[in-house]
Each structure stands twice: as structure tokens, then as C-alpha cells.
Amino acid sequence: MQNEIWFRPLIWMDYRLALLFTVAIPLILLLWAFVQKAEAMQRLLTIYWRVASLLAISIYLLIAGLPVGFISGIIARVLIPIALWFWIDLNEEIEDQPNGALKLTFNSWRWAVTLYNILGAIAQIPVLQCAFSQKANAIPLCQAWSEPALLFREYFHPNSTPQFLGFLGIVGLIAYVLCLGYFVLVKLGKQGRSALPQ
DSSP states (O other), X not given: OHXXXXXXXXHHHHHHHHIIIIIIHHHHHHHHXXXXXXXXXXXXXXXXXXXXXXXXXXXXXXXXXXXXXXXXXXXXXXXXXXXXXXXXXXXXXXXXXXXXXXXXXXXXXXXXXXXXXXXXXXXXXXXXXXXXXXXXXXXXXXXXXXXXXXXHHHHHOTTSOHHHHHHHHHHHHHHHHXXXXXXXXXXXXXXXXXXXXX
């Protein structure tokens, strides 16, 4: 039994780090950039929040025990670093800004969240078995990985059923895939790596 649960503290630590790196710090940075009128950072953080919303969608899918939540969680970790570094024009504008506390904090966070998500995606590769196993509920790794999502439900949605929250997750995932598909198939060809429309 000890071998089955040794990784549980690591999973909880990952969720706590996710709250810090993917929610708290970027929210503070967005407010700071707004106050400082740092438009390039505001734009990049807005793009970040759109992409990172897949993490929240994944939580709702996991609450309902939907296996696709394991896949979307890993995909979110891959997309976040891409979204933070993809835009040539925003990278140049941020680089050209005068040195200061905001620029240093923003760039430090960008490197930290990139490293965190890359390592997290690699560490989550074994979790993919949960998405394709018909007995995922019996696999200790899958059970442990779903526990923080279930605690999230207890705190924020105690009166909602897992099925309803899973439905919200599915609707969110469909909207996310449609928006991402539109960007890749339509906007990317027109804009390239520019965040500003041409």
C-alpha cells in the first residue's frame, strides 16, 4: 500500500504550485501591468489567461471523472509556454521596456512558469494511462490525481453534482477547441507570430 501512495504528496504539491504560478502570480502581474500601463504585458497576460483556462476546464472534467481531463491537463501545460513566447512583436516590446521591478518580475515569472509547465508535462506522461484505461478509477495514480479536483468541488461547488460540473467542463472544452481551431486555421495564417492584427 505504501508504494501506491508515495507520490500523493507530489501531486498535491503540484496543484499548490499551479495555484501560485498559474493563478496568483499572473493575476497580480495583470493588475500591476494595468496600473503601470504596460500594454504589451497586458496583452500577453490576456493571451495567457485564454490559454490557461484549459487548466480550469480540466479540473471540471476531472471532478466528473471524465478521462479527457487527464489529456487536456497535459495539453494545457504544453500550450502555456508556447503562448508566452510565441509572439515576436510582444517579445520585442517587452524587451524594449525600461528595466524595473515589473519587467524583472514579469520575465522571472515567464521563465519560471515555462519551466514549471514543461517539467509538469513530462512528469504527467504516466497519467495518460488514466485517460485510456477502462479501470482508471482503480489505478492509485488516477485516484490520487483526481483528489485535488474533488476537494475543489467541495470548497467551491458543494451543492453541484459532479455530472453538472462535468457538463460545464465539456461545454468549456468544446468552446476552447473551437476557438483554438479558429486561431490555428484562420488567424494564424493572417497574423503569423504577431499578436496585433495585420
